[in-house]
Amino acid sequence: MSNFYVVATPIGNMKDITFRALETLKEVDIILCEDTRETRKILQRYDINTSTLSYHAQSKMSKTDKIFDLLAEGKNLALVSDAGTPGISDPGAMLVSLIRERFGSEVKIIPIPGANALVSALCASGLPIHEFTFLGFLPHKKGRETIFKEISNAKRTYAFYESPHRILKTLESLTEFCPNKRVCVARELTKIYEEFKTDTPKEVLKFFEENTEKQRGEFVVIVA
Numbered sequence: 731m732s733n734f735y736v737v738a739t740p741i742g743n744m745k746d747i748t749f750r751a752l753e754t755l756k757e758v759d760i761i762l763c764e765d766t767r768e769t770r771k772i773l774q775r776y777d778i779n780t781s782t783l784s785y786h787a788q789s790k791m792s793k794t795d796k797i798f799d800l801l802a803e804g805k806n807l808a809l810v811s812d813a814g815t816p817g818i819s820d821p822g823a824m825l826v827s828l829i830r831e832r833f834g835s836e837v838k839i840i841p842i843p844g845a846n847a848l849v850s851a852l853c854a855s856g857l858p859i860h861e862f863t864f865l866g867f868l869p870h871k872k873g874r875e876t877i878f879k880e881i882s883n884a885k886r887t888y889a890f891y892e893s894p895h896r897i898l899k900t901l902e903s904l905t906e907f908c909p910n911k912r913v914c915v916a917r918e919l920t921k922i923y924e925e926f927k928t929d930t931p932k933e934v935l936k937f938f939e940e941n942t943e944k945q946r947g948e949f950v951v952i953v954a
């Protein structure tokens with residue numbers, strides 16, 4: 731029987747990787763990577779020499795067939811993404827689903843939990859998080875207004891990922907549609923310039939407009 735491990739890797743701070751993840755990455759036959767160059771950084775840091783194979787959102791069915799062949803041969807594989815937990819707004823969920831469908835209980839799919847930007851942001855935000863809805867990345871164009879209206883009427887907390895190109899636009903929409911909510915922008919989690927800014931959408935927007943250098947980086951937005 732083969733094992734297929736879904737392994738979380740750091741979202742910034744290279745120390746945020748578990749002993750079990752390192753042990754797994756050392757022991758498997760092949761590591762499937764979203765981008766082999768990104769994964770090499772962590773492998774070099776921890777002196778891991780396991781072979782890598784790229785697997786990303788654009789990978790063709792022939793790559794999936796190759797992975798199926800490796801599992802059928804009894805190889806143990808690990809799946810990693812560029813950062814955090816594979817499948818969470820990252821490639822991987824579809825592959826896991828295909829492996830379950832194709833192999834059933836013949837392949838053991840084993841999660842190796844660890845870093846994740848959503849959970850890191852929520853747990854330190856100070857906002858109510860006993861119940862929340864995660865939206866992944868918001869649509870770029872069509873459907874945005876509907877989502878902001880949904881958030882404005884929501885009783886529970888909402889969270890989503892945002893890119894530096896759209897953070898101001900999103901804060902403008904929150905100011906328009908949800909002026910009375912509290913919003914927390916968690917930026918550069920686990921990195922040197924990690925920062926949480928929590929206030930009304932209008933005040934958070936003002937803060938990022940005035941501090942243009944803070945418009946760069948990676949963001950999780952939480953709306954209570």
Ligand code: SAM
Pocket residue numbers: 741742811813814815816817818819820845846847848890891892893916917918919920921948949950
């Ligand atoms: N799989 C990852 C996880 O487990 O969190 C998420 C990958 S998704 C492609 C990348 C997005 O996650 C970024 O655009 C950002 O919104 C969020 N993100 C990832 N790392 C982050 C960090 N260090 N600080 C804040 N947000 C982060």
